[in-house]
Amino acid sequence: MEARSSALGFKSISDYLRHLHRAAAVAERSRVSQIDINSYGDLFESHATDLGTIYQGNSLAYLHNYAEDESVNLIMTSPPFGLVRKKSYGNEDADAYCDWFRPFAEGFKRVLKDDGSLVIDVGGAWKSGSPTRSLYHYKLLVMLCEEYGFHLAQEHYWWNPSKLPSPAEWVNVRRVRVKDAINCVWWLSKTPFPKASNKRILAPYSDSMRSLLKNGYKAKMRPSGHDISTKFSIDNGGAVPPNLLAIANTESNGAYQDYCRDNEIDIHPARFPALLPEYFIRFLTDPGDMVLDPFGGSCITGMVAEALGRQWACVELSSEYIRGGIGRFQGDVESALRGRQAVYSINTPCALPVNEAEVPLVANGGAER
Ligand SMILES: C[S@@+](CC[C@H](N)C(=O)[O-])C[C@H]1O[C@@H](n2cnc3c(N)ncnc32)[C@H](O)[C@@H]1O
Numbered sequence: 001m002e003a004r005s006s007a008l009g010f011k012s013i014s015d016y017l018r019h020l021h022r023a024a025a026v027a028e029r030s031r032v033s034q035i036d037i038n039s040y041g042d043l044f045e046s047h048a049t050d051l052g053t054i055y056q057g058n059s060l061a062y063l064h065n066y067a068e069d070e071s072v073n074l075i076m077t078s079p080p081f082g083l084v085r086k087k088s089y090g091n092e093d094a095d096a097y098c099d100w101f102r103p104f105a106e107g108f109k110r111v112l113k114d115d116g117s118l119v120i121d122v123g124g125a126w127k128s129g130s131p132t133r134s135l136y137h138y139k140l141l142v143m144l145c146e147e148y149g150f151h152l153a154q155e156h157y158w159w160n161p162s163k164l165p166s167p168a169e170w171v172n173v174r175r176v177r178v179k180d181a182i183n184c185v186w187w188l189s190k191t192p193f194p195k196a197s198n199k200r201i202l203a204p205y206s207d208s209m210r211s212l213l214k215n216g217y218k219a220k221m222r223p224s225g226h227d228i229s230t231k232f233s234i235d236n237g238g239a240v241p242p243n244l245l246a247i248a249n250t251e252s253n254g255a256y257q258d259y260c261r262d263n264e265i266d267i268h269p270a271r272f273p274a275l276l277p278e279y280f281i282r283f284l285t286d287p288g289d290m291v292l293d294p295f296g297g298s299c300i301t302g303m304v305a306e307a308l309g310r311q312w313a314c315v316e317l318s319s320e321y322i323r324g325g326i327g328r329f330q331g332d333v334e335s336a337l338r339g340r341q342a343v344y345s346i347n348t349p350c351a352l353p354v355n356e357a358e359v360p361l362v363a364n365g366g367a368e369r
Pocket residue numbers: 057058059060077078079080081089268270271272273294295296297298299300301315316317318321
Protein backbone atom coordinates (compact mmCIF):
# COMPACT_ATOMS: atom_id res chain seq x y z
CA MET A 1 0.00 0.00 0.00
CA GLU A 2 2.88 2.34 0.80
CA ALA A 3 4.37 1.86 -2.69
CA ARG A 4 1.01 2.47 -4.42
CA SER A 5 0.36 5.50 -2.23
CA SER A 6 3.67 7.16 -3.08
CA ALA A 7 3.44 6.17 -6.78
CA LEU A 8 0.15 8.05 -6.92
CA GLY A 9 1.77 11.05 -5.28
CA PHE A 10 0.10 10.95 -1.86
CA LYS A 11 2.19 12.46 0.93
CA SER A 12 1.17 9.84 3.46
CA ILE A 13 -0.79 6.63 3.75
CA SER A 14 -3.52 8.52 5.63
CA ASP A 15 -3.92 10.88 2.63
CA TYR A 16 -4.19 7.80 0.42
CA LEU A 17 -6.76 6.22 2.77
CA ARG A 18 -8.81 9.44 2.76
CA HIS A 19 -8.71 9.37 -1.04
CA LEU A 20 -9.84 5.71 -1.11
CA HIS A 21 -12.64 6.54 1.29
CA ARG A 22 -13.86 9.40 -0.94
CA ALA A 23 -13.54 7.19 -4.03
CA ALA A 24 -15.67 4.52 -2.30
CA ALA A 25 -18.30 7.18 -1.55
CA VAL A 26 -18.30 8.22 -5.22
CA ALA A 27 -18.59 4.58 -6.31
CA GLU A 28 -21.50 4.10 -3.93
CA ARG A 29 -23.23 7.22 -5.27
CA SER A 30 -22.83 6.05 -8.85
CA ARG A 31 -24.08 2.59 -7.89
CA VAL A 32 -27.11 4.20 -6.29
CA SER A 33 -27.71 6.44 -9.32
CA GLN A 34 -27.28 3.22 -11.39
CA ILE A 35 -25.38 4.55 -14.35
CA ASP A 36 -26.57 2.28 -17.09
CA ILE A 37 -23.57 2.13 -19.35
CA ASN A 38 -25.63 0.50 -22.05
CA SER A 39 -27.89 3.52 -22.23
CA TYR A 40 -25.24 5.74 -23.82
CA GLY A 41 -26.00 4.41 -27.28
CA ASP A 42 -23.64 3.62 -30.11
CA LEU A 43 -20.78 5.59 -31.54
CA PHE A 44 -20.51 6.08 -35.28
CA GLU A 45 -17.24 6.70 -37.06
CA SER A 46 -17.92 9.85 -39.06
CA HIS A 47 -14.44 10.47 -40.38
CA ALA A 48 -11.03 8.87 -39.94
CA THR A 49 -7.45 9.71 -40.82
CA ASP A 50 -4.31 7.62 -40.21
CA LEU A 51 -4.03 9.20 -36.79
CA GLY A 52 -7.54 9.81 -35.56
CA THR A 53 -11.30 9.48 -35.73
CA ILE A 54 -14.33 11.71 -35.33
CA TYR A 55 -17.11 9.77 -33.64
CA GLN A 56 -20.71 10.83 -33.60
CA GLY A 57 -22.52 9.99 -30.39
CA ASN A 58 -22.43 10.46 -26.65
CA SER A 59 -18.87 10.62 -25.34
CA LEU A 60 -20.01 8.68 -22.26
CA ALA A 61 -20.21 5.67 -24.60
CA TYR A 62 -16.57 6.24 -25.57
CA LEU A 63 -15.49 6.81 -21.97
CA HIS A 64 -17.33 3.86 -20.43
CA ASN A 65 -17.76 1.25 -23.16
CA TYR A 66 -15.41 1.92 -26.01
CA ALA A 67 -11.97 3.09 -24.89
CA GLU A 68 -9.47 0.84 -23.15
CA ASP A 69 -8.51 1.61 -19.55
CA GLU A 70 -5.59 4.04 -19.35
CA SER A 71 -5.41 4.52 -23.11
CA VAL A 72 -5.37 8.33 -23.29
CA ASN A 73 -2.42 10.67 -22.64
CA LEU A 74 -4.34 13.95 -22.76
CA ILE A 75 -7.99 14.88 -22.54
CA MET A 76 -8.20 18.38 -24.00
CA THR A 77 -11.70 19.73 -23.96
CA SER A 78 -14.21 22.48 -23.51
CA PRO A 79 -17.51 21.13 -22.19
CA PRO A 80 -20.80 22.95 -22.64
CA PHE A 81 -20.62 25.79 -20.11
CA GLY A 82 -23.18 26.25 -17.37
CA LEU A 83 -24.23 29.58 -18.76
CA VAL A 84 -27.40 31.06 -17.44
CA ARG A 85 -28.24 32.39 -20.89
CA LYS A 86 -28.55 29.17 -22.81
CA LYS A 87 -26.83 28.89 -26.16
CA SER A 88 -27.76 26.77 -29.11
CA TYR A 89 -25.37 23.98 -28.12
CA GLY A 90 -27.38 23.09 -25.04
CA ASN A 91 -25.82 24.31 -21.82
CA GLU A 92 -26.64 22.73 -18.57
CA ASP A 93 -28.03 24.77 -15.73
CA ALA A 94 -25.09 26.01 -13.63
CA ASP A 95 -26.48 24.51 -10.42
CA ALA A 96 -26.87 21.02 -11.86
CA TYR A 97 -23.50 21.16 -13.57
CA CYS A 98 -21.51 19.02 -11.16
CA ASP A 99 -24.16 16.29 -11.14
CA TRP A 100 -24.23 16.32 -14.91
CA PHE A 101 -20.42 16.12 -15.04
CA ARG A 102 -19.95 13.15 -12.66
CA PRO A 103 -20.27 10.32 -15.21
CA PHE A 104 -17.76 12.14 -17.45
CA ALA A 105 -15.36 12.53 -14.50
CA GLU A 106 -15.57 8.78 -13.82
CA GLY A 107 -14.88 8.02 -17.46
CA PHE A 108 -11.95 10.49 -17.60
CA LYS A 109 -10.39 8.79 -14.59
CA ARG A 110 -10.76 5.38 -16.24
CA VAL A 111 -9.33 6.19 -19.68
CA LEU A 112 -6.50 8.50 -18.63
CA LYS A 113 -2.99 7.11 -18.19
CA ASP A 114 -1.33 7.63 -14.80
CA ASP A 115 1.05 10.23 -16.25
CA GLY A 116 -1.69 11.82 -18.38
CA SER A 117 -3.44 15.18 -18.08
CA LEU A 118 -7.00 16.42 -18.15
CA VAL A 119 -7.35 19.99 -19.43
CA ILE A 120 -10.75 21.65 -19.18
CA ASP A 121 -11.46 25.07 -20.65
CA VAL A 122 -14.48 26.44 -18.84
CA GLY A 123 -15.97 29.92 -19.01
CA GLY A 124 -17.51 31.60 -16.00
CA ALA A 125 -21.17 32.60 -15.76
CA TRP A 126 -23.14 35.48 -14.30
CA LYS A 127 -26.12 34.72 -12.10
CA SER A 128 -29.34 35.58 -13.82
CA GLY A 129 -30.42 39.20 -13.17
CA SER A 130 -27.59 39.82 -10.69
CA PRO A 131 -24.12 41.37 -11.00
CA THR A 132 -22.64 38.34 -9.23
CA ARG A 133 -20.93 35.26 -10.53
CA SER A 134 -21.81 31.61 -10.44
CA LEU A 135 -19.36 29.36 -8.61
CA TYR A 136 -20.05 26.42 -10.88
CA HIS A 137 -16.61 26.15 -12.48
CA TYR A 138 -14.89 26.36 -9.08
CA LYS A 139 -17.28 23.73 -7.73
CA LEU A 140 -16.39 21.56 -10.70
CA LEU A 141 -12.68 21.92 -9.91
CA VAL A 142 -13.18 21.11 -6.23
CA MET A 143 -15.35 18.12 -7.13
CA LEU A 144 -12.78 16.73 -9.58
CA CYS A 145 -10.01 17.00 -6.98
CA GLU A 146 -11.85 16.04 -3.82
CA GLU A 147 -14.21 13.36 -5.13
CA TYR A 148 -12.23 11.91 -8.01
CA GLY A 149 -8.69 12.38 -6.70
CA PHE A 150 -7.41 14.55 -9.55
CA HIS A 151 -4.55 16.90 -8.71
CA LEU A 152 -4.65 20.53 -9.79
CA ALA A 153 -1.38 20.56 -11.74
CA GLN A 154 -1.81 24.26 -12.51
CA GLU A 155 -4.66 26.56 -13.29
CA HIS A 156 -4.32 28.57 -16.47
CA TYR A 157 -6.30 31.58 -17.64
CA TRP A 158 -7.07 32.12 -21.28
CA TRP A 159 -7.28 35.85 -21.90
CA ASN A 160 -9.17 36.63 -25.09
CA PRO A 161 -8.10 40.18 -25.98
CA SER A 162 -10.93 40.46 -28.50
CA LYS A 163 -13.76 39.67 -26.06
CA LEU A 164 -16.50 42.31 -26.09
CA PRO A 165 -17.55 43.97 -22.80
CA SER A 166 -20.34 41.93 -21.24
CA PRO A 167 -22.81 41.66 -19.66
CA ALA A 168 -23.67 45.11 -21.03
CA GLU A 169 -26.12 45.85 -18.18
CA TRP A 170 -23.42 45.72 -15.47
CA VAL A 171 -20.41 46.79 -17.50
CA ASN A 172 -21.70 49.45 -19.91
CA VAL A 173 -25.04 50.58 -18.52
CA ARG A 174 -24.72 50.58 -14.72
CA ARG A 175 -20.88 50.63 -14.79
CA VAL A 176 -20.45 48.49 -11.68
CA ARG A 177 -18.43 45.60 -13.10
CA VAL A 178 -15.52 45.32 -15.53
CA LYS A 179 -15.11 43.44 -18.78
CA ASP A 180 -14.97 39.68 -18.27
CA ALA A 181 -12.12 38.62 -20.53
CA ILE A 182 -10.77 35.29 -19.27
CA ASN A 183 -11.76 31.64 -19.26
CA CYS A 184 -10.42 29.34 -16.58
CA VAL A 185 -8.47 26.39 -17.92
CA TRP A 186 -8.07 23.68 -15.28
CA TRP A 187 -5.03 21.49 -15.89
CA LEU A 188 -5.55 18.37 -13.79
CA SER A 189 -3.63 15.14 -13.49
CA LYS A 190 -3.93 11.70 -11.93
CA THR A 191 -0.62 12.06 -10.08
CA PRO A 192 1.33 15.20 -9.10
CA PHE A 193 3.84 14.36 -11.83
CA PRO A 194 2.10 14.17 -15.23
CA LYS A 195 4.59 14.16 -18.08
CA ALA A 196 5.36 17.71 -19.23
CA SER A 197 8.11 20.00 -20.41
CA ASN A 198 7.85 23.77 -20.55
CA LYS A 199 10.80 23.78 -22.97
CA ARG A 200 8.29 22.73 -25.65
CA ILE A 201 6.22 25.90 -25.31
CA LEU A 202 8.72 28.71 -24.92
CA ALA A 203 7.76 32.26 -25.86
CA PRO A 204 10.15 34.71 -27.55
CA TYR A 205 12.19 36.77 -25.10
CA SER A 206 11.01 40.34 -24.51
CA ASP A 207 13.16 43.19 -25.91
CA SER A 208 14.48 43.99 -22.42
CA MET A 209 15.44 40.36 -21.78
CA ARG A 210 17.17 40.20 -25.17
CA SER A 211 19.22 43.29 -24.36
CA LEU A 212 20.02 41.87 -20.92
CA LEU A 213 21.25 38.64 -22.54
CA LYS A 214 23.35 40.69 -24.96
CA ASN A 215 24.80 43.20 -22.51
CA GLY A 216 24.98 41.03 -19.41
CA TYR A 217 23.43 41.48 -15.99
CA LYS A 218 25.08 42.43 -12.72
CA ALA A 219 24.04 39.81 -10.15
CA LYS A 220 22.27 41.47 -7.22
CA MET A 221 19.62 41.04 -4.57
CA ARG A 222 16.21 42.48 -5.53
CA PRO A 223 14.26 44.58 -2.98
CA SER A 224 11.83 41.61 -2.80
CA GLY A 225 14.70 39.50 -1.45
CA HIS A 226 15.06 37.45 -4.63
CA ASP A 227 18.67 36.76 -5.42
CA ILE A 228 19.08 37.44 -9.16
CA SER A 229 22.18 35.42 -9.88
CA THR A 230 24.29 35.37 -13.03
CA LYS A 231 22.27 32.31 -14.13
CA PHE A 232 19.56 34.82 -14.99
CA SER A 233 21.56 35.91 -18.03
CA ILE A 234 21.82 32.44 -19.60
CA ASP A 235 20.04 32.22 -22.94
CA ASN A 236 17.62 29.28 -22.66
CA GLY A 237 16.26 29.82 -26.15
CA GLY A 238 13.08 31.56 -25.00
CA ALA A 239 11.01 32.62 -22.03
CA VAL A 240 8.93 30.27 -19.93
CA PRO A 241 5.39 31.52 -20.57
CA PRO A 242 3.09 32.55 -17.73
CA ASN A 243 -0.15 30.73 -16.97
CA LEU A 244 -2.03 33.59 -18.61
CA LEU A 245 -2.52 32.59 -22.25
CA ALA A 246 -3.15 35.61 -24.46
CA ILE A 247 -4.99 34.22 -27.48
CA ALA A 248 -7.47 36.26 -29.49
CA ASN A 249 -10.48 34.29 -30.64
CA THR A 250 -11.00 36.26 -33.81
CA GLU A 251 -11.04 33.52 -36.43
CA SER A 252 -14.17 34.44 -38.37
CA ASN A 253 -13.00 34.10 -41.94
CA GLY A 254 -10.87 30.98 -41.93
CA ALA A 255 -11.09 27.86 -44.08
CA TYR A 256 -13.50 26.24 -41.58
CA GLN A 257 -16.02 29.06 -41.92
CA ASP A 258 -15.67 29.09 -45.71
CA TYR A 259 -16.28 25.35 -45.79
CA CYS A 260 -19.37 25.67 -43.57
CA ARG A 261 -20.78 28.57 -45.62
CA ASP A 262 -20.12 26.81 -48.94
CA ASN A 263 -21.84 23.66 -47.69
CA GLU A 264 -24.64 25.40 -45.76
CA ILE A 265 -23.51 23.97 -42.44
CA ASP A 266 -24.07 25.78 -39.10
CA ILE A 267 -20.81 27.27 -37.85
CA HIS A 268 -20.10 26.09 -34.29
CA PRO A 269 -20.84 29.04 -31.97
CA ALA A 270 -18.37 28.18 -29.18
CA ARG A 271 -15.08 27.19 -30.74
CA PHE A 272 -11.75 27.64 -29.01
CA PRO A 273 -8.77 28.87 -31.02
CA ALA A 274 -6.22 26.34 -32.33
CA LEU A 275 -3.45 27.73 -30.15
CA LEU A 276 -5.20 26.61 -26.96
CA PRO A 277 -5.05 22.85 -27.73
CA GLU A 278 -1.68 23.35 -29.43
CA TYR A 279 -0.16 24.73 -26.22
CA PHE A 280 -1.31 21.81 -24.07
CA ILE A 281 -0.63 19.11 -26.69
CA ARG A 282 2.95 20.32 -27.15
CA PHE A 283 3.43 20.83 -23.40
CA LEU A 284 2.01 17.50 -22.22
CA THR A 285 2.30 14.86 -24.95
CA ASP A 286 4.81 13.27 -27.30
CA PRO A 287 4.29 12.54 -30.99
CA GLY A 288 2.25 9.32 -31.28
CA ASP A 289 0.46 9.88 -27.93
CA MET A 290 -3.32 9.75 -27.74
CA VAL A 291 -5.36 12.97 -27.38
CA LEU A 292 -9.10 12.84 -26.70
CA ASP A 293 -11.68 15.61 -26.98
CA PRO A 294 -14.96 14.22 -25.59
CA PHE A 295 -16.84 17.45 -26.43
CA GLY A 296 -15.40 17.69 -29.89
CA GLY A 297 -17.49 20.51 -31.39
CA SER A 298 -15.86 21.56 -34.65
CA CYS A 299 -12.95 19.14 -34.00
CA ILE A 300 -10.23 21.74 -33.72
CA THR A 301 -8.48 19.57 -31.10
CA GLY A 302 -8.38 16.71 -33.62
CA MET A 303 -7.03 18.95 -36.36
CA VAL A 304 -4.23 20.32 -34.16
CA ALA A 305 -3.39 16.83 -32.86
CA GLU A 306 -3.22 15.57 -36.45
CA ALA A 307 -0.92 18.44 -37.45
CA LEU A 308 1.35 17.66 -34.48
CA GLY A 309 1.53 13.92 -35.26
CA ARG A 310 -0.50 12.75 -32.24
CA GLN A 311 -3.22 10.10 -32.37
CA TRP A 312 -6.60 11.54 -31.52
CA ALA A 313 -10.33 10.99 -31.09
CA CYS A 314 -13.09 13.61 -31.06
CA VAL A 315 -16.57 12.67 -29.93
CA GLU A 316 -19.47 14.97 -30.72
CA LEU A 317 -23.24 14.59 -30.32
CA SER A 318 -24.30 16.89 -33.13
CA SER A 319 -24.13 15.59 -36.69
CA GLU A 320 -24.28 19.19 -37.91
CA TYR A 321 -21.12 20.22 -36.02
CA ILE A 322 -19.42 17.03 -37.21
CA ARG A 323 -20.18 17.90 -40.83
CA GLY A 324 -18.34 21.19 -40.29
CA GLY A 325 -15.53 19.46 -38.36
CA ILE A 326 -14.91 17.08 -41.27
CA GLY A 327 -14.26 20.17 -43.39
CA ARG A 328 -11.19 20.87 -41.25
CA PHE A 329 -9.57 17.75 -42.73
CA GLN A 330 -10.28 18.55 -46.37
CA GLY A 331 -7.38 20.98 -46.72
CA ASP A 332 -4.00 21.51 -45.14
CA VAL A 333 -4.27 20.52 -41.43
CA GLU A 334 -0.98 22.24 -40.69
CA SER A 335 -2.67 25.58 -41.35
CA ALA A 336 -4.05 25.15 -37.78
CA LEU A 337 -0.52 25.85 -36.53
CA ARG A 338 0.04 29.04 -38.50
CA GLY A 339 -1.01 32.66 -38.62
CA ARG A 340 -0.89 33.85 -35.06
CA GLN A 341 -0.04 37.25 -33.69
CA ALA A 342 3.01 37.19 -31.44
CA VAL A 343 2.29 39.97 -28.94
CA TYR A 344 -0.76 41.44 -27.22
CA SER A 345 -0.56 44.31 -24.82
CA ILE A 346 -2.93 45.40 -22.13
CA ASN A 347 -3.11 48.98 -20.94
CA THR A 348 -2.54 49.68 -17.28
CA PRO A 349 -5.76 50.59 -15.46
CA CYS A 350 -5.92 53.83 -13.44
CA ALA A 351 -3.65 55.47 -16.01
CA LEU A 352 -6.12 58.27 -16.85
CA PRO A 353 -6.61 61.24 -14.54
CA VAL A 354 -9.96 61.28 -12.76
CA ASN A 355 -11.56 63.85 -10.50
CA GLU A 356 -13.21 61.59 -7.93
CA ALA A 357 -15.47 64.40 -6.73
CA GLU A 358 -17.02 64.48 -10.19
CA VAL A 359 -17.27 60.69 -10.48
CA PRO A 360 -19.20 59.36 -7.49
CA LEU A 361 -19.43 55.62 -6.93
CA VAL A 362 -22.66 54.30 -8.41
CA ALA A 363 -25.51 54.72 -5.90
CA ASN A 364 -26.59 51.47 -4.14
CA GLY A 365 -23.98 49.48 -6.00
CA GLY A 366 -26.10 49.80 -9.16
CA ALA A 367 -29.19 48.16 -7.68
CA GLU A 368 -31.31 50.52 -9.79
CA ARG A 369 -30.59 51.85 -13.22
C1 LIG B 1 -18.06 24.16 -26.04
S1 LIG B 1 -18.44 23.08 -27.35
C2 LIG B 1 -16.86 22.51 -27.85
C3 LIG B 1 -16.28 23.34 -28.96
C4 LIG B 1 -14.92 22.86 -29.44
N1 LIG B 1 -13.90 23.01 -28.43
C5 LIG B 1 -14.50 23.66 -30.66
O1 LIG B 1 -13.59 24.49 -30.56
O2 LIG B 1 -15.13 23.48 -31.72
C6 LIG B 1 -19.10 21.69 -26.53
C7 LIG B 1 -19.61 20.60 -27.47
O3 LIG B 1 -19.93 19.44 -26.70
C8 LIG B 1 -20.98 18.75 -27.39
N2 LIG B 1 -21.54 17.78 -26.42
C9 LIG B 1 -22.32 18.04 -25.35
N3 LIG B 1 -22.59 16.90 -24.67
C10 LIG B 1 -21.94 15.90 -25.32
C11 LIG B 1 -21.81 14.49 -25.12
N4 LIG B 1 -22.41 13.89 -24.10
N5 LIG B 1 -21.06 13.78 -25.99
C12 LIG B 1 -20.46 14.38 -27.04
N6 LIG B 1 -20.54 15.71 -27.29
C13 LIG B 1 -21.27 16.46 -26.44
C14 LIG B 1 -21.90 19.87 -27.83
O4 LIG B 1 -22.72 19.45 -28.92
C15 LIG B 1 -20.89 20.97 -28.22
O5 LIG B 1 -20.62 20.94 -29.60
